[in-house]
Amino acid sequence: MNVLVTGGAGYIGSLTCVSLIESGYTPVILDNLSNSKLAAVEAIGSLTGKTPECHVGDIGDIALMVELLRSRKIESVIHFAGKKAVSESVSKPLDYYRNNVTGTLNLLAAMQEAGVRDFIFSSSATVYGEPKQMPVTENSPRSAVSPYGRTKLMIEHILEDLARAEPDWSLTILRYFNPVGAHPSGRIGEDSQGVPNNLMPYLAQVAVGRRDYLPIFGGDYPTPDGTAVRDYVHVLDVAEGHVAALRTHKGQVGVHTYNLGTGQGRSVLELFTAFSHACGRNLPSRLVERRPGDIAAIWAEISKAERQLNWRARRSLDEMCQDTWRWQSANPDGYRA
Template identity: 55%
Template sequence: MSKVLVTGGTGYIGSHTVCQLLQQGHDVLILDNLSNSSLAVLERIEEITNQKPEFVEGDIRDKSLLNSIFSQHDIQSVVHFAGLKAVGESNEIPLTYYDNNVSGTITLCQVMAEHGCKSLVFSSSATVYGDPASVPITESFPTSTTNPYGASKLMVENILKDLQASDPAWTIVLLRYFNPVGAHQSGLIGEDPAGIPNNLLPYVTQVAVGKLAQLSVFGDDYPTPDGTGVRDYIHVEDLAAAHVNAVSRLENFSGTCTFNLGTGNGYSVLDIIKEFEAVTGKKVPYQVIERRAGDIAECWADPSLANRELEWKATRGLEEMLADAWRWQSQNPNGYRD
């Protein structure tokens, strides 16, 4: 099996993907600056897989470090997660987001090209669809963005498409995630946001575990069945499986391809709260506050292209997503700091 460099591999989605890559027989090297993750993840990955991935602490913007990694290791492909990802924060510090997400990817690709490694899976986002005119969303929908985080993802997509067009030796898979939730069924790894969570489910679980007093629901006046935002929630283990399939696809494909990763089902914020309470028996007090800048009413995927061409399908339902998220949070009330 091939040697895969996973940037951001100790992060939420990265760590779950690393586990599955190792279990599928791949040799994995993680590069992470630990800005939003913990070294404890490496021990948890080893506990799950009985294998310890190689790890380098560092930043994708550090060209000399990248050169030394590619000089010392025969890396055949890169799965690129490293990036800042909070929509709200991106509105406050846009330059930081563009520097990290866009400049970092350019540096990574320059070094990859210098070392003849031209196979890349990129972690993109459904935010590249902006405020879609209709749902479900297919890959052919027009792209636009409503915040700097989404704009940085779309810029990188366009850069990678231009790169591949300029040099057909590149093989690039762009994966547009909808809303990743859940955790490894062991409860050993999961989502551990720094500070107040930006995403709904870790906010819900932190209220349920007593870390936060109540959930803030951003707006109940959207044109949706109950007035709250509707999203396509996908289990992080299903998402990780799509990356493993994408790495295999790199070996017998050339060009750039783009896939939506979602379940094709939309759930509102209030749906999530009700289902979480039913699954866990925990009450989640909430308060409706004003809408958040950059949020949209509804967003869910048509994942049929990934079903066909990536030979991938989301298999875990909402109940399993919520149960796994709660197992992680209840076993690790303070995340990896426990």
């Protein structure tokens, strides 16, 4: 079965393509390479023996997407293409609304025209905002606190409205918590362009000498050690979650929503300590002010994905750190090397 993967040369997209190929699917990638490299596509080929077809283009181009959907006989779409940094979205909200919301509307319009009705959306735990109770379930109140989170929430509402208006669609929403890690081969990992916006890639760049120290944003949160708590999940577990969703819901109409996390909250300091162990040395850090748009703590309730998708995060925090270090130490300058 042919699957269009938008943003398929990116971090989570490329590793999902690996999982798709290993599960017998044929991914076709559409990526504008704004935050990705073709080297990731080559790595997919070297790891699986099958290099996916990759088209350099943008989800703003409806005609291109219609042509791909029809000519490649696409049956399902997995949508990763989008900007993803919470702090950057606060300073550049229009970029985020334009790229994430308008881009998704363009993609859905192309699917509508081409007659493709199976869609898996890369959403985020940020749609829960500052949660009142933990862990958050798929039915917890939604109230995003950053422009990035609001783009994800808007798209979820769009998909829910679409399902009511056109009930022949199968629409799956996967709310990731904090994907980290890399392929254990060290061939595919997160290659942040410029200064990383997320904790793990920043920490990895400190470890290889590209950054002087790790800024820890806020030490006065109402958490056990004062630093923010997140549900860190291995990116390969997230990738496998997409394959499980595709297998389960292909042709099953309606909206299907799942949390993809471990069900366990870990603090910034816990991750910092685990990564220091993985790279074999203590790393420099500095406590700084909180970032706008960040919340104190969040982690997932994951029983729905376990029950309905037969999916569970299997990899440990130590594996997340070890695989990240293997990738970054082998590729200190990322794919540019």
